[in-house]
Amino acid sequence: MAETKTKVTLVGTVLAKPGIEFVYEGESSECGTCKVKKACNNLIRGHRYRIVTIRSTHHECAVHLNGATAVEVMEAPVSMLISADMAMVNSKIKVEFSCNKTDCRSYPLCRPDGVVEGEKYMVTDVLGNASDICSKGRSLKLVEIKPV
Template sequence: MEESDTIITLIGTKLAKTGNEFIFKGAAKDCEVCKLNKTCLGLNVGSKYRIIAIRNGGKLECFIHDSGVFAVEVVETPIVMGIESRKAIKGSKIVYEPVECNLINCENYKICRPAGLRRGDKFTVVNVVGELSGPCERGFLLKVAEVKRNDKHRSE
């Protein structure tokens, strides 16, 4: 992991533990008036992060977290998704196109349609994990891969 992959953000004191993971859902309405919101909101909406360190500096007040927030260092973790077999090559660049499937009870649905991603998001394949856990009911030929986001469309 490169040092440039580390992001400093703020997180509620009750959640601020090294190793904890979270998915950034975006700003709450109360965040608009906060003078620290640029620090909190410099993350990609829908991406998963792991806390790698708690920064010194003490607790800060927050409109959302009743016990305040701590500054933490986070890294974005790879996203696991189903991609076309022909594109499942370590190091390849892909553009996310959601699988045209509405079988929400399928055991592979969350891999084929990861939450928080938008059509056109750009990724690099970090690792090809293998096959889907069961046959695709729609007949898609997909591999399971870990991908890392290329473009940074951070929240505003």
């Protein structure tokens, strides 16, 4: 399997713990004049990341309580329901959200946080059959995906 790349970024010190996952939402308006804003805002908006290592570098921050700490992150896999015919390990898919039933119990798995519609992902694992949980009767599988 390919080596997983890490990237150094800054996160709020309170959140700087190995294993914590977050979805990068983009630059805050309070970042405007900060000298280290490029180090904080070097991730891809809408993608899910997992903190793997904490570094000793600390900066004052107008956004985060107790400042910001340097961490190493990697893109985290995301569990998602996709069409059964696309659910093959190591296959590349372009994510298209096909359901908008917000009241469906499966909605969070059909449109998970950390997945950007229209982007390409690789299926890293097929976790199981999920056809019985789709209120529209679609043939689905629960998979784990990572950005390509």
